[in-house]
Amino acid sequence: MAASAEPVPALSPLDRAAALDASDPLRAFRDQFVIADPGLVYVDGNSLGRLPKATVERLSRVVEAEWGGELIRAWDHWLDEPARVGDLIAPLIGAAPSQVIVSDSTTVNFYKLAVAALDARPGRRAVITDRDNFPTDRYVLEGLARARDLVIDWLEPDPIDGPTTDAVAAALARHDGDVALVTLTHVNYRSAAIADMAAITQLAHDAGALVLWDLSHSAGAVNVALDEADVDLAVGCTYKFLCGGPGAPAYLYVAGALQDELRNPIQGWFGQRDQFAMAQGYDPAPGIVQWLAGTPGIIALAAVEEGVRLVAEAGIDRIRAKGIALTTFAIELVDTELAPLGFSVGSPRDPAARGAHVAIRHPDAKRLTAALIDGGVVPDFREPDSIRFGMSPLTTTFTEIARGVEQLARLAG
């Protein structure tokens, strides 16, 4: 009989997903998160990571036992929290200790570090960034350009592949000796393209410029090697892959060698040496502590610590491997299930060049996203035409992706 020569019937996407979930080495981590509605397909963990169960307990302790019970006396241990949580984040982004601190929002941290960098390169008037950089980074830079009479050289990157190293080199050459700062997002918020951090940093340094990287879509999703790449400055948010909670405080990185050379423009009392002397004259605290500004939000910091702890426990290599598996699976399904319906992949196909989310492009993406959400599939929409499926390696299942794609096919079919 010829039966054995016939092709094995292909497994359905849902069957393949189930098999992938069953063999997922990180699958136990999902149980450490609150899954309020097991039927929900949540592919937006890159906008707001899920709630760790440990965070529920920790917050109740911080609120009731510490705030409620210890009251002001809890500041004895709260004071160290920004640096302590910073040191937990550091290994996730390839930083040795004492170079990362949790503070303010990504926007405010970006502002502080950008100003510090510009101040450290007096006389230089150019800043290099790209048009697809995250809006808040672009807006902050525009404000600084206006205030300081700077020129921003806006790279016009490929919408899928992001800014190239060659484009940065060309821009540096255009402003020979005049570039103070090169600042880019490491993993693009829409396409997930990964910029070549080491090469771009090297080029910037060769031109005498400083670099400032935004790691918001990187930390907890992909490998980052700040120290190895000789990065000067970086910022990032904690409410995405680090699962720190809505609007959780952000972090900043200042390379050890620059911590005392550069100045925090927002000279707050939490950056002051011997803060409670309340003395005359600002005297910056040594090291990374200078980069704090006002009183840190303690409840939110505790939540960040719990999220970061889970990411650290899983390990960034395993997280990265699962992120690649999830996004690869998503792209395969876009090709097989959605491409015939007018969708296309808006993210790099090379897994090494792609973070942990996938943009699925469609002319009617905005309406389709709203319809998906109504039906219990939660991605997000990004202008002009992307439905963004974010894969949070600790919580997203292959089954969620298969169900999300299935639903999208149904809506567009």
Add this chain to the structure above:
Amino acid sequence: MAASAEPVPALSPLDRAAALDASDPLRAFRDQFVIADPGLVYVDGNSLGRLPKATVERLSRVVEAEWGGELIRAWDHWLDEPARVGDLIAPLIGAAPSQVIVSDSTTVNFYKLAVAALDARPGRRAVITDRDNFPTDRYVLEGLARARDLVIDWLEPDPIDGPTTDAVAAALARHDGDVALVTLTHVNYRSAAIADMAAITQLAHDAGALVLWDLSHSAGAVNVALDEADVDLAVGCTYKFLCGGPGAPAYLYVAGALQDELRNPIQGWFGQRDQFAMAQGYDPAPGIVQWLAGTPGIIALAAVEEGVRLVAEAGIDRIRAKGIALTTFAIELVDTELAPLGFSVGSPRDPAARGAHVAIRHPDAKRLTAALIDGGVVPDFREPDSIRFGMSPLTTTFTEIARGVEQLARLAG
């Protein structure tokens, strides 16, 4: 018999306190707070206000139902939260709606508004403040003076009575036509002296300068009339009398007429018109929303809302009356019980010139504060020689003050 002509034996401080507590019209409010250790004398509510019971419930809802359950979809209602809570704070500080927003820390808000004011007075190089202003305000100003080549005219106020209106007038005259900004704290953090907001604002305006008031020790403790005093700009913290929790986000006020004329120097995506268009080019949102920067901390904001709600429910007039009663009682006890032991009152004796805390001065104040805390009486120490008894009118009892003073007398006796 002459017995009837003899003086009635004076009631002990504790008996007087008990009587005052019994007739306190706000006494029921204490039951709305978590009192973990009823034996603790907590006179530091002006550093960290107590935990409202409603906050415990609210935070559990925000964390578990909203973050855990609604996930990213909760942003539909979270987005309005900074302005909504701002509008709850507004009447407590004499501001009409749409002029207050909750955002960042006091330090960052102070920086944003100070820069905006300086930018609005180009060419003017002088800033007036005082040496006893809260450290973070002083440090921020020093940073700005350094960056922008400004002159700070440091008033040297009386350590008890704070900066006088005359001193401000003299400083304005010294820098005739060159003052960009007058910035002071309304209630001094150490002595509780109240500055004359209306008169100083008027003087500054007459000289063409803008004013920026720090209300950190005012809001929720004393009457503030920003609109009536024609104030331009103000900031304040929410973790003191507003009971918003440790490091809770602060608020800022920008007078309606200035909201679109002035520019937020930290141009973040939460201050952008049509934020999720993520378009090219910063275009400030109309009104108070421009003054946001990055993503607001939602959990902390919810806590602020609950604290503010309680203050609003009690009403600022009743709060002020109790604050005067508490501080008056404390001063009486310092005079009768502590003055013979070498203590003196470090706060204005005129209740109209005093906020809701009392500085008790003693050469050995630092050691005594530590000993008090070890014995379950929690004030704080402020350099160089003040033990600060903070009265949080919603939670501090007269009995706590009497017990605190009694303990202090015992330690120093």
